[in-house]
Amino acid sequence: MNFPGNALSVFHMGGEMRAYNVFAGSAAGNCWDIENTANPYRFYGVSGGTCVTPLNLVNARGMEFHGASFWGGSGVATVSISGTVSTPEGYILFDGLQAGPSQSWDMYLNQQNETVVCTGNCAFGDADRDGGAAIPAAIVIGPLATTMATGVSPIVLQLDKGTIDAPSVRHNGGSDIYFESAVGGSECRCVVALGGGMVDVDTASNSSQPGQPTTNDSTKLAGQTTYAPPTFANAGTVGAPLILNQDELGIATSSQSQTLVAPGAYGLKFRVQCNNDGTAKLVVFAGTSNTPTTLANEIGGNVSCPQ
Numbered sequence: 001m002n003f004p005g006n007a008l009s010v011f012h013m014g015g016e017m018r019a020y021n022v023f024a025g026s027a028a029g030n031c032w033d034i035e036n037t038a039n040p041y042r043f044y045g046v047s048g049g050t051c052v053t054p055l056n057l058v059n060a061r062g063m064e065f066h067g068a069s070f071w072g073g074s075g076v077a078t079v080s081i082s083g084t085v086s087t088p089e090g091y092i093l094f095d096g097l098q099a100g101p102s103q104s105w106d107m108y109l110n111q112q113n114e115t116v117v118c119t120g121n122c123a124f125g126d127a128d129r130d131g132g133a134a135i136p137a138a139i140v141i142g143p144l145a146t147t148m149a150t151g152v153s154p155i156v157l158q159l160d161k162g163t164i165d166a167p168s169v170r171h172n173g174g175s176d177i178y179f180e181s182a183v184g185g186s187e188c189r190c191v192v193a194l195g196g197g198m199v200d201v202d203t204a205s206n207s208s209q210p211g212q213p214t215t216n217d218s219t220k221l222a223g224q225t226t227y228a229p230p231t232f233a234n235a236g237t238v239g240a241p242l243i244l245n246q247d248e249l250g251i252a253t254s255s256q257s258q259t260l261v262a263p264g265a266y267g268l269k270f271r272v273q274c275n276n277d278g279t280a281k282l283v284v285f286a287g288t289s290n291t292p293t294t295l296a297n298e299i300g301g302n303v304s305c306p307q
Contacts, residue, residue, distance in 0.1 A: 006033040007051060014038045021045040030056045037061055059083035061090045069098040077108035081116060090114040100125030104133050110142025115155055122162025129168045136174025138166040143182035145190050160195035164213055167202045176200055176213040179220050193222045253305040262288045274305035
């Protein structure tokens with residue numbers, strides 16, 4: 001039978017909740033609908049399917065799903081996470097997740113101040129199976145997505161050890177991970193991080209980098225060096241990777257406030273510095289000398305350096 005509303009619903013609850021081996025589905029509304037919660041919820045072996053949104057989280061401050069399976073959403077997404085959390089410790093954790101297959105997106109994120117993390121066994125199934133989604137994609141990041149979960153962190157989603165298997169998305173000309181723009185506006189100020197072993201198992205046969213998840217904006221996708229040409233950067237001062245083609249090496253500009261420090265007696269190091277006219281220069285240090293040698297000067301234009 002189909003329930004007329006949500007199969008399982010929690011609204012405005014300040015306490016904690018635990019659930020073990022629960023299926024919620026076959027509803028005219030959402031399967032799991034959890035909104036406006038204050039304390040951590042922990043779920044083990046839960047599932048939901050055949051609803052508008054199998055998992056819908058709104059203003060949910062702390063959630064853990066250990067072994068969860070959601071599929072068959074007829075709405076915007078199989079897993080939808082949105083709303084604002086006012087405290088910086090907000091998080092959504094998946095330890096083993098099956099999202100999809102679905103007629104829509106496998107996951108939609110448009111949340112503020114929460115990082116969504118899948119620590120392992122992250123399986124995203126075939127999305128947009130009937131070609132009716134407004135944007136053909138497996139994972140869509142909304143324009144409002146941002147987070148302060150670990151201080152001022154741009155990462156709204158981190159995926160580790162899993163697969164994206166979405167042949168319909170590829171057939172419909174879409175992307176595994178799509179960054180949505182606001183109407184008349186821009187994309188989110190955020191980054192999606194791909195950790196170890198997160199691969200696309202349905203890469204096009206002529207791809208130069210099989211296994212690399214696809215995206216409409218590579219500047220917002222951080223991944224392994226096996227997925228892209230190596231990018232060398234000081235992660236403390238550079239907020240986004242460089243745009244590189246295959247077999248290219250990038251060196252990010254260095255902070256202008258850093259003190260010049262020698263690499264030590266056993267080698268040398270390169271550094272890209274900014275000039276006042278918007279060009280850059282490439283310098284090299286060796287041994288214990290703090291004095292650089294300029295290899296090339298007045299390179300390029302409109303070069304920016306972090307302060």
